[in-house]
Amino acid sequence: MKFLFGSINSTVLTMAGLRVLSSLIELSAAIIMIITNDIRKAVVVNSILAIVGPLIFIITMTIGIYQIAGQLSYAKLILIFAGVVLILAGVHK
Numbered sequence: 001m002k003f004l005f006g007s008i009n010s011t012v013l014t015m016a017g018l019r020v021l022s023s024l025i026e027l028s029a030a031i032i033m034i035i036t037n038d039i040r041k042a043v044v045v046n047s048i049l050a051i052v053g054p055l056i057f058i059i060t061m062t063i064g065i066y067q068i069a070g071q072l073s074y075a076k077l078i079l080i081f082a083g084v085v086l087i088l089a090g091v092h093k
Contacts, residue, residue, distance in 0.1 A: 011067045015060050022056040025049070054088055 029049050033042040061084055069077060 011063060015063055018056055018060050025052055
């Protein structure tokens with residue numbers, strides 16, 4: 001595996017891996033919705049996705065910010081944190 005991803009930063013690889021996992025969860029949910037062919041079950045699956053999506057987003061952002069925190073000023077870190085909060089608030093309501 002080191003041969004394939006040797007030149008890729010391990011943090012970037014972790015973040016990308018989480019995004020691939022998220023996409024597989026989304027694809028699986030779509031397949032489940034099609035297989036069940038029931039609106040109520042599809043709504044339940046969709047509500048679970050509403051939890052998984054932001055959770056993956058927060059984890060991915062946390063990993064990335066943790067790695068660059070030493071290179072950023074406190075003001076920039078606060079702005080990034082505020083931006084994440086605003087994104088989550090905008091998606092929620």
